[in-house]
Amino acid sequence: xxxxxxxxxxxxxxxxxxxxxxxxxxxxxxxxxxxxxxxxxxxxxxxxxxxxxxxxxxxxxxxxxxxxxxxxxxxxxxxxxxxxxxxxxxxxxxxxxxxxxxxxxxxxxxxx
Amino acid sequence: xxxxxxxxxxxxxxxxxxxxxxxxxxxxxxxxxxxxxxxxxxxxxxxxxxxxxxxxxxxxxxxxxxxxxxxxxxxxxxxxxxxxxxxxxxxxxxxxxxxxxxxxxxxxxxxxxxx
Numbered sequence: 001x002x003x004x005x006x007x008x009x010x011x012x013x014x015x016x017x018x019x020x021x022x023x024x025x026x027x028x029x030x031x032x033x034x035x036x037x038x039x040x041x042x043x044x045x046x047x048x049x050x051x052x053x054x055x056x057x058x059x060x061x062x063x064x065x066x067x068x069x070x071x072x073x074x075x076x077x078x079x080x081x082x083x084x085x086x087x088x089x090x091x092x093x094x095x096x097x098x099x100x101x102x103x104x105x106x107x108x109x110x111x112x
Numbered sequence: 113x114x115x116x117x118x119x120x121x122x123x124x125x126x127x128x129x130x131x132x133x134x135x136x137x138x139x140x141x142x143x144x145x146x147x148x149x150x151x152x153x154x155x156x157x158x159x160x161x162x163x164x165x166x167x168x169x170x171x172x173x174x175x176x177x178x179x180x181x182x183x184x185x186x187x188x189x190x191x192x193x194x195x196x197x198x199x200x201x202x203x204x205x206x207x208x209x210x211x212x213x214x215x216x217x218x219x220x221x222x223x224x225x226x227x
Binding site for chain 2: 004041042043045049094098100103104105
């Protein structure tokens, strides 16, 4: 069966460190993968999209990698800040791109 | 530029009732998707509308139905509500320019509680 797994439900790190979140999938062949941030009581906010033929993408303090052989994406936040505390969701495309299939998310807590 | 808006923000219904949730897409966006997010879970795809036609559907029963209007706003209707329908319902709009690689812009959601 198809599955998307995000490595842990919760991740606690200290301010200034790099947070690394993992997204693994099975029985999918996505054309791309997206990462979203969700704050409590709010809708997800798009962060980054990486295509199947891209290995890495960066945006400010964020970096995403995509390994279609390992069926895994890593999401890094460098120099983390308390304001980065949120739930981070990975999502794959399905149904020729009409649907996004989300993982359960990883809740990141950055302490000062 | 106006973002995605949803109404109402909260709703309480009883089992067996019907509910209609509304969504206004971001200016210039012609595609609307609906998602259901249960507590502690990721959003689950319900369906997508593109130019007023259903363009894809997730694993939801027919009592979940939708509409998209000429101004690209959308409705989600759920009939015969069940307790398990209690969730945050999210609407997302995107601009389908013939490419699959479009980010989705989410609204704040409607919190539905079924008693």
